[in-house]
Each structure stands twice: as structure tokens, then as C-alpha cells.
Amino acid sequence: MSARDLSLLEAAPRHPAKPRHKTREVRVGKLVFGGENPVWVQSMTTTDTFDVEGTVAQIKKLEEAGCELVRVTVPKPEDVGALTQIKSRIGIPLICDIHFDYKMALTALDHPVDKIRINPGNIGGYDRFRQVVRKAKDKGLPMRIGVNAGSLERELVERYGFPCPPAMVESAIRYIEIAESEGYDQMVVSLKSSDVNTAVEAYRLFAKFCDYPTHIGITEAGKPPYAVTKSGVGLGAILLDGIGDTIRVSLLGDSVPEITAAFDILLASQRRVRRPELIACPTCGRLAIDLEKIIAELEKRLEGKRTPVKISVLGCVVNGPGEAREADIGIAAGNGKGVIFRNGEIVRNVLEAEMVDALLEEVALWEKENPQGKPAVDSHGRKRLPVLS
Structure with a gap:
């Protein structure tokens, strides 16, 4: 791939999803x-x-x-x-x-x-x-x-x-x-x-x-x-x-x-978000926390919640930090501890036993910062799709 090709990729929109087709009511x-x-x-x-x-x-x-x-x-x-x-x-x-x-x-x-x-x-x-x-x-x-x-x-x-x-x-x-x-x-x-x-x-x-x-x-x-x-x-x-x-x-x-x-x-498809979306690692040999237990507890405690927030819980150092930054709230964890990101920024360090409580506290803070739902752009300046309740 040439330098010119790479420059075209850099210029491409970072959120390629198409806008909603305009129809009459x-x-x-x-x-x-x-x-x-x-x-x-x-x-x-x-x-x-x-x-x-x-x-x-x-x-x-x-x-x-x-x-x-x-x-x-x-x-x-x-x-x-x-x-x-x-x-x-x-x-x-x-x-x-x-x-x-x-x-x-x-x-x-x-x-x-x-x-x-x-x-x-x-x-x-x-x-x-x-x-x-x-x-x-x-x-x-x-x-x-x-x-x-x-x-x-x-x-x-x-x-x-x-x-x-x-x-x-x-x-x-x-x-x-x-x-x-x-x-x-x-x-x-x-x-x-x-x-x-x-x-x-x-x-x-x-x-x-x-x-x-x-x-x-x-x-x-x-x-x-x-x-x-x-x-x-x-x-x-x-x-x-x-x-x-x-x-x-x-x-x-x-x-x-x-x-x-x-x-x-x-x-x-992000065409209608009316509850939290949980993202988690697949199970593999690199997993260094009890991710199934954490996700099960999060699902239980988020049940019925209508917040359109994307929560990422990653259990290893390979994709964890990058994926956690991409979510509204994310955690990159391993060896019994982790780093929590909110809107792409590191906000705190937590132990594995504290992760669920800490993530829910961050969800509450996110809700206060975004009372109408998701912001118009994400933490990387990319335009979000409309979120409809």
C-alpha cells in the first residue's frame, strides 16, 4: 500500500455507518x-x-x-x-x-x-x-x-x-x-x-x-x-x-x-439503544480475571436499566486497554486488578473484588453527565448514530 493510499485511509470518516433513510410519517x-x-x-x-x-x-x-x-x-x-x-x-x-x-x-x-x-x-x-x-x-x-x-x-x-x-x-x-x-x-x-x-x-x-x-x-x-x-x-x-x-x-x-x-x-446495529450494552472478552488462555462471574453480576444489577451506555469489560492486556477506551465505560483488567476508563480517559484503578461496584458507580456518573442519553460525538470526536428510546 502506498503512502497516498494510507493518506486516503486517514481522511476516511471514522464512523462509516449510514444515516437513517428519511421517510414520511x-x-x-x-x-x-x-x-x-x-x-x-x-x-x-x-x-x-x-x-x-x-x-x-x-x-x-x-x-x-x-x-x-x-x-x-x-x-x-x-x-x-x-x-x-x-x-x-x-x-x-x-x-x-x-x-x-x-x-x-x-x-x-x-x-x-x-x-x-x-x-x-x-x-x-x-x-x-x-x-x-x-x-x-x-x-x-x-x-x-x-x-x-x-x-x-x-x-x-x-x-x-x-x-x-x-x-x-x-x-x-x-x-x-x-x-x-x-x-x-x-x-x-x-x-x-x-x-x-x-x-x-x-x-x-x-x-x-x-x-x-x-x-x-x-x-x-x-x-x-x-x-x-x-x-x-x-x-x-x-x-x-x-x-x-x-x-x-x-x-x-x-x-x-x-x-x-x-x-x-x-x-x-446501534439503530435503537434502550439498555446498556455489555462487551466482554471471549474466553481464552490469556484471561486473567473471573470474567464470567463479573459479567453475570453486572447483567443482574443492570437488569431493567434503560441507560444507552456501552460498557466494556476486558480481561487481558492484549486488546483490553484499546477496547476499554472505545467504550463509554470500560475496564482493562488482569491479575486481580484493573484500570477503568470513562469516555476514553483513565479515571481509577480497582481490585477485581471491587470491579462491579466501581463500574456501576461510573455508570451513575455517566448518567449525570449525559442526562439525555449518549452525547452527539464519542470520546474520539466521531459522530454517533442517533439513539432512540
């Missing part, structure tokens, strides 16, 4: 999607929707886990009849999920739902879609246009040869234009695929053409733990591009773990 119940609002976390029930008790019980568990809006499937008339009861007993926005039968969508919109999800590939044609749009407009309710690679319109699949990103984006834009021709613009868009590359490229391509908020997800991801990894790869790439206004991690089985996975992905 769409209200869904008490939440607002898009703009500078948080990336909201949602899930979907696994119960029969007409089973009101079972569905409400599951939604309550999702709420307790941090779910911020929930979707229920509405394939049968008895499911539609349960929507009003369900809505009256939950505290988060309710989305009705419609496939195939546009009449079910029209009937569902007579109930107090907060949003309707339509799959353009199977709703039955443009005229039927227009009827749903007109009623959603009359009711003042938003709609998600949910394009899925697995149910793309046959004409587009035949023309493109397979459900590729351009075909998915064309489908979304086609239905957006129909809705706009009816004077309706309260839309959120998703472009989901079980293939990570297809989904990522579809969202990137859509963002070049439209400013509607997007719901992001990797559909049919499968069974944990692989499904969480797969979703993390795809959703992380999309989020790091600044795309996404609401998120679901689709997992086989219980829906509750979807919420933790979604917030972890948002935390790792």
Missing part, C-alpha cells in the same frame, strides 16, 4: 412510524384469532416482553368477530392480517383495528385492492402493503423469471401508485423473502425510489438459534444501511423470543 394507533421516530418492534400471535382468551393472553406476554404492536391473522369470519374484544383488552396497536379474501379486509375495517396488512400478490386484483384502499381511507386507517417473494404476482414472476428484488419493488410501487390515485398515502411497505440476499437488496432498491416507511423482516426464517442468526444477518444489513421503521424477527414456535432478538439486533 405514518401514524399507527399511538405510534408514529418513519421520520425520526424509533424503529418499533412487533410480533404476531400464533393462536386462532377467534380464541379471544388465548389470543389476549399471548399478546399480554408479548407486551411484557416489550412488544410494541401486534398482528393477528384474520382468515375466517369468526376471526373478524373477535377483533373488537381483543382490541379492548390490550395496550398496544392491533394489526389485522388479510390474505386472499378482500371482503374479509372490508369487514375487518369495521372493527377498531389500528392497521390492516394486505398482500398484493393474493388479494384478488386491482379493483378489489381499490375497494380496500377506499375503505381504509374512509376509516382513517393505515395499511401495510406486504410484498412477499413467495406470493408475488404471477405476471411479475413470469416476466422476471423468478421473484427477484426488482420484481418485488415493482409490485410494491404498482400498488402504491394505485392507492395514491385514490388519494390515499397512509402506507407502510414490506418486501420480505426467506432468502437474505433477496430481502436486503429489495429493501435497498425500494429506498432509492420511495420515502414510505418500511417494515423489515426475513420471512420464514425457521427455528432458533439459526433463525435468529439468519435474521440478524439480513436485518442488520438493512438497518446499517439506515433502512427500516419497524421490525419483526420471524421465529418458529413461541413468539416471545422474537422481541428479545429484535431489540438485540437494533442494539447491535
Whole structure:
């Protein structure tokens, strides 16, 4: 590498993450999607929707886990009849999920739902879609246009040869234009695929053409733990591009773990930080403190804390000092003692037995110095990504 190449590296921005893709705002119940609002976390029930008790019980568990809006499937008339009861007993926005039968969508919109999800590939044609749009407009309710690679319109699949990103984006834009021709613009868009590359490229391509908020997800991801990894790869790439206004991690089985996975992905991508992030060494032969015990105690004592602070606990001299300086609060330790950094500066020396208490004291000081959350720049002068609670 030449000296000129090195000078170009020095001139490169030290924080290469992309800014948030600017989208218009769409209200869904008490939440607002898009703009500078948080990336909201949602899930979907696994119960029969007409089973009101079972569905409400599951939604309550999702709420307790941090779910911020929930979707229920509405394939049968008895499911539609349960929507009003369900809505009256939950505290988060309710989305009705419609496939195939546009009449079910029209009937569902007579109930107090907060949003309707339509799959353009199977709703039955443009005229039927227009009827749903007109009623959603009359009711003042938003709609998600949910394009899925697995149910793309046959004409587009035949023309493109397979459900590729351009075909998915064309489908979304086609239905957006129909809705706009009816004077309706309260839309959120998703472009989901079980293939990570297809989904990522579809969202990137859509963002070049439209400013509607997007719901992001990797559909049919499968069974944990692989499904969480797969979703993390795809959703992380999309989020790091600044795309996404609401998120679901689709997992086989219980829906509750979807919420933790979604917030972890948002935390790792720094698109939404609402709790401390703990960084720790991997276990290796250089480790010179009981790091597992320290991290376990820190996790326990930080549980429930909403401070968006990055805490690094390193147990050897190789990467410890450098990594500790990079965090908001960090400790480089070994042989029963350590050095604590705050905002890149050494603030104190501690013994191993005092580390947890000392770190928590530094968290309290950090909170006083940053009452609104993270500062605009880090200790090295690098611009931080927006932190949204």
C-alpha cells in the first residue's frame, strides 16, 4: 500500500455507518412510524384469532416482553368477530392480517383495528385492492402493503423469471401508485423473502425510489438459534444501511423470543439503544480475571436499566486497554486488578473484588453527565448514530 493510499485511509470518516433513510410519517394507533421516530418492534400471535382468551393472553406476554404492536391473522369470519374484544383488552396497536379474501379486509375495517396488512400478490386484483384502499381511507386507517417473494404476482414472476428484488419493488410501487390515485398515502411497505440476499437488496432498491416507511423482516426464517442468526444477518444489513421503521424477527414456535432478538439486533446495529450494552472478552488462555462471574453480576444489577451506555469489560492486556477506551465505560483488567476508563480517559484503578461496584458507580456518573442519553460525538470526536428510546 502506498503512502497516498494510507493518506486516503486517514481522511476516511471514522464512523462509516449510514444515516437513517428519511421517510414520511405514518401514524399507527399511538405510534408514529418513519421520520425520526424509533424503529418499533412487533410480533404476531400464533393462536386462532377467534380464541379471544388465548389470543389476549399471548399478546399480554408479548407486551411484557416489550412488544410494541401486534398482528393477528384474520382468515375466517369468526376471526373478524373477535377483533373488537381483543382490541379492548390490550395496550398496544392491533394489526389485522388479510390474505386472499378482500371482503374479509372490508369487514375487518369495521372493527377498531389500528392497521390492516394486505398482500398484493393474493388479494384478488386491482379493483378489489381499490375497494380496500377506499375503505381504509374512509376509516382513517393505515395499511401495510406486504410484498412477499413467495406470493408475488404471477405476471411479475413470469416476466422476471423468478421473484427477484426488482420484481418485488415493482409490485410494491404498482400498488402504491394505485392507492395514491385514490388519494390515499397512509402506507407502510414490506418486501420480505426467506432468502437474505433477496430481502436486503429489495429493501435497498425500494429506498432509492420511495420515502414510505418500511417494515423489515426475513420471512420464514425457521427455528432458533439459526433463525435468529439468519435474521440478524439480513436485518442488520438493512438497518446499517439506515433502512427500516419497524421490525419483526420471524421465529418458529413461541413468539416471545422474537422481541428479545429484535431489540438485540437494533442494539447491535446501534439503530435503537434502550439498555446498556455489555462487551466482554471471549474466553481464552490469556484471561486473567473471573470474567464470567463479573459479567453475570453486572447483567443482574443492570437488569431493567434503560441507560444507552456501552460498557466494556476486558480481561487481558492484549486488546483490553484499546477496547476499554472505545467504550463509554470500560475496564482493562488482569491479575486481580484493573484500570477503568470513562469516555476514553483513565479515571481509577480497582481490585477485581471491587470491579462491579466501581463500574456501576461510573455508570451513575455517566448518567449525570449525559442526562439525555449518549452525547452527539464519542470520546474520539466521531459522530454517533442517533439513539432512540
